[in-house]
Amino acid sequence: MYRLYDYLPSGNGYKVRLTLKYLRLPYELVELDIKQGATRTAEFLAKNADGRIPLLEVPGRGYLAESHAIITFLAADSLLVPNDAWQQAQMWQWLCFEQYSLEPNIGTARFWLKSMRRTPEELGDKLVEKQGKGAAALAVLERGLAxxxxxxxxxxxxxxxxxYAYTHVAPDAGLALEPYPAIGAWLRRFESEPWWEPITAR
Amino acid sequence: MYRLYDYLPSGNGYKVRLTLKYLRLPYELVELDIKQGATRTAEFLAKNADGRIPLLEVPGRGYLAESHAIITFLAADSLLVPNDAWQQAQMWQWLCFEQYSLEPNIGTARFWLKSMRRTPEELGDKLVEKQGKGAAALAVLERGLAxxxxxxxxxxxxxxxxxYAYTHVAPDAGLALEPYPAIGAWLRRFESEPWWEPITAR
Known part of the structure; x- marks a missing residue:
């Protein structure tokens, strides 16, 4: 059985949990509190030198890090991955965009505000920069969904x-979603999938 | 014929150029000076809403952004992409790590210092933070190559x-490579591949 090392508020972990739910694959969940440094212990670093969750332990194979490497490994033969090479390339374009332009901004601002309980006043320009880049990423997504x-x-x-993982929690990063009607309709459409569940569901 | 919109000093563009060279695929190169905002014009944004190079124009299909989406699309059937699903997952783990932990730090510090000609004194703590995270990424890579x-x-x-693309130019970001012997040996090994060429070769 798969074993998933994860932190429930993580959007990156949520991508993996949703994919496992879609595929109806059972797994053991090992919760680690990243705020307490649980992924920077010698024991965890021996599993993933990069010291991050989510991390998937695959019986007989080993450990796999990086949320997008994990979900594409798990779902490769399912309808969540298109067969057509050009469509698959478009899928990877969006996955790479998410990790480069969306998650580092919305995910980081959300982590500071919600998990670390820092205030906008304490964060100052650092937060403003993340929010500006996060809004730019949402504008690209809005256009892609038009x-x-x-x-x-x-x-x-x-x-x-x-x-979906970090877009739907953009308000936690101080970014309103009302200016993005195509994103709003897409979020509701995604949430009506029968296998959808909230981010911290177990 | 493929058309590649690119900026020669870009390590992300270099990944695509090296892959095209390996595959012996001819292409038209359209050079854009990102320092002059050439990827933020209305004309370019109509091709890639995210306003970034490299961008590949595929005849009869359209445009593909994100260096890793482009190289995996081009090289899918070659020996550069392993057939085995677990090996492919490991490949994607490294590609995702590069875009999340290595390029945003080493690539950005290099861009500030080399392309924008800013000084370490002007950049201050921003540069120190990027260099610290860049060194952490190099340590993970060193361990992966041990x-x-x-x-x-x-x-x-x-x-x-x-x-390779951003690791070999880490000194441009103010990061020495001498502390990483496994990386050093791997760089020399990669540079002895017959299809290797320097980053700004055409």
Missing amino acids: DRAFLLGDQVSLADVAL | DRAFLLGDQVSLADVAL
């Missing part, structure tokens, strides 16, 4: 799983 | 192409 139900077209895919 | 010739084992793969 003419379609899901990011790759009519069918839900891992691109939606990956982008 | 017992192998290339990142996935004996054979060169896209993981090496992707990680």
Whole structure:
């Protein structure tokens, strides 16, 4: 059985949990409190030298880090990954965009405000910069969703799983979603998938 | 024929150029000066809403952004992408690590110092933070290379192409490579591949 090292408020971990739920794959959850340094112990660093969750332990194989490497490994043969090479490339374009332009801004601002309980006053310009870049990423996403139900077209895919994770919690980073009507409709569409569950569900 | 929108000093663009060279695929190069805002014009934003190079124009298909989406699309059927699902997952783990932990730190510090010609004194704590995180990423890479010739084992793969791009220019970001002997040996090994060429070669 798979074992997932994770921190429930993590959007990156949530991508993996949602994918496992979609695939109906049972797994053992090992919760680690990243605020307490639980992923920087010698024991954990021996499993993942990068010291981050989510980390998937695959029986007979070893450990796999990086949320997008994990979800594409798990879902490779499912309908969440398109067969067509060009569609698969579009999926990876969105996954890479998420980790480069969306998560480092929205995810980090949310972590400071919600998990570390810092205030906007304490954070100052650092928060303003993250929020500005986060809003720019939301504008790119809004444009990508203008003419379609899901990011790759009519069918839900891992691109939606990956982008949903931190987009739907943008208000936790101090970013309102009201200016983005296509994103709003897409969030509601994604949340009506029968396998959807809230971010900290177990 | 493929058309590549690129900026020659870019390590992300270099990954694509090296992959095209390995595959012996001809392409038209359209050079854009990112320092002059050439990727933020209305004309370019219509091609890539995210306003970044590299961008690949694929005849009959459209535009593909994100260096790792581009190189995996191009090289999917080559020996640069392993067939085995677990090896492929390891490849993606390294590609995701590069875009999350290595490039945003080493690439950004290098861009400030080399392309924008800012000084360490002007940059202050911002540069120190990027260099600290860049050094942490190099330490993870060093550990990953401790017992192998290339990142996935004996054979060169896209993981090496992707990680080489910004690692070999770490000194441009003010980060010495001498403390990392396994990285040093791997750089020399990669540079002895017959299809290797320097970052700004055309």
